[in-house]
Amino acid sequence: MNKKTFAAALIAGTTFLWACGNNDKKEGDNMTTGETTMSDTSSAAATAMSAADQDFAMTAASSDMLEIQSSNMAMQNASSERVKSFATTLIRDHGATSDQLKSIVMGKNVTLPADLMPKHKTMLDGLQGKKGKDFDKAYMELQVNNHQEAVNLFQNASTGLTNADLKGFATQHLPHLRMHLDSAQAINGGLK
Structure with missing residues (x-):
């Protein structure tokens, strides 16, 4: 994986995690995969x-x-x-x-x-x-x-x-x- 592809994947992953943290689901709620989600602390809330x-x-x-x-x-x-x-x-x-x-x-x-x-x-x-x-x-x-x-x-x-x-x-x-x-x-x- 070259540097540009890696950077794009990193940005996409970060954006996805941020979006997951900003939903209204509570910790433990399942997404479509059935896995435990992040709690609803976005990066902004985590630093607040x-x-x-x-x-x-x-x-x-x-x-x-x-x-x-x-x-x-x-x-x-x-x-x-x-x-x-x-x-x-x-x-x-x-x-x-x-x-x-x-x-x-x-x-x-x-x-x-x-x-x-x-x-x-x-x-x-x-x-x-x-x-x-x-x-x-x-x-x-x-x-x-x-x-x-x-x-x-x-x-x-x-x-x-x-x-x-x-x-x-x-x-x-x-x-x-x-x-x-x-x-x-x-x-x-x-x-x-």
Whole structure:
């Protein structure tokens, strides 16, 4: 069989399997051959994520955006070099997790938010107009609160999600979030 014939057969076979997966038959129903059919999960359904998986992905993406946006504000408005150093770490780390999350959900019928979720927007808005020590304190309190929520979110996701890639993502990044939380609490406690 030459390459063109093989490719055509592969495409025809894939199309046939896709069509079988899109019918209304249930797993175990017989086709004309009397054989067990595929369940009605098409390739699109097989890659789709559960509602819980989607909620996690969207909340994690919004949380990353909050970390990056608030940390960019810290680079402009903070007075403490320790706060600015922490902000630099968050921009780097949460930028990397954002990129990884985007690649995980690509092609899985999930659209990550382009804007902050309302609760994250409210947190970011709380930093507006603050500068110097007032900003430092408000920023670090935001970081403590958001990282506590993120640790809980990722802890639950690492054991409760159905999508293996997202579950692995949550498990992989949970220790980093805990380190961020520890650092945020230490810096916040040292501010006057």
